[in-house]
Amino acid sequence: MRVELQPAYILHSRPFRDTSLILDCLTDDYGRLSLIAKGARSAKSRQRQLCQPFAPLLLSWQGKSSLKTLTSIESRQLPLGLQGEFLFSGLYLNELLTRLVPEQDSCPEIYQSYETALHQLAEKETLEPVLRAFELRMLEDLGYHLDLTSDADGAELQPSVVYQWWPEQGWRIASDTITAQNFSGAHLLALRDAVFQDPEVLRSAKILTRLLFKPLLGDRPLQSRKLFQKTR
Known part of the structure; x- marks a missing residue:
């Protein structure tokens, strides 16, 4: 299954292997799901700054198992600055x-x-x-x-x-x-x-x-x- 540009928020993230993250996300159409963001912890990763809570995002992913693979992440608004x-x-x-x-x-x-x-x-x-x-x-x-x-x-x-x-x-x-x-x-x-x-x-x-x-x-x-x- 491949899903493109789904409105979503990241609820929680945790390290996975050396440079990746597992993201717990809440999406508009697919509810809550977990995604692997490969290489997101790398210093050169563009995804690194976007994989934050309280940021309105557009996520794309693919995969058949319960743990999908993130294929793209885009910002749809500025992050909500909560303090x-x-x-x-x-x-x-x-x-x-x-x-x-x-x-x-x-x-x-x-x-x-x-x-x-x-x-x-x-x-x-x-x-x-x-x-x-x-x-x-x-x-x-x-x-x-x-x-x-x-x-x-x-x-x-x-x-x-x-x-x-x-x-x-x-x-x-x-x-x-x-x-x-x-x-x-x-x-x-x-x-x-x-x-x-x-x-x-x-x-x-x-x-x-x-x-x-x-x-x-x-x-x-x-x-x-x-x-x-x-x-x-």
Whole structure:
């Protein structure tokens, strides 16, 4: 199979043999895949400067195995210059995608959500709403349906009611105490409408997305979270 000029981003790269790289990429039409960039670590390689994260690229490749060979790489825009916490946030998104998106499974919605989030980070928009909105969209696009409209019995969520999340069922009415797994109905409805202005809504969103990602990520911690911890 040969693919030409596919819009893509590099999520992660690692050395391969003496002068090459293995690139974990997210593409518009082909989802996540791994490519060998032969000679990309060589000092004379033109590819060397382009094989970076957060750069909008056009990639071409060929091959029949799961590990394809990169045949060309072109820049389609200037790299998105992320710095500080915005850089750490971009690395967090990359790690989520690398860990959770199946290889060679078309995911155009995730690609578009990722591209939107990167531009928001490059424009230094408020971090928490950008991250929480991306996480919620990603969960939906991965097939993890989170109903923010009704409870497990089909009744509409009520803003004055406290709910608990049951993974195999959905939302069930809980005690009045908001705990780590109990959430205000008003906060859930705000998340449904992507209204993130209230700091308490953002706090609930962070708790909820971590709760939902935990069984998907397993026990291996995200390395990118350690970068945030070192700066706080």
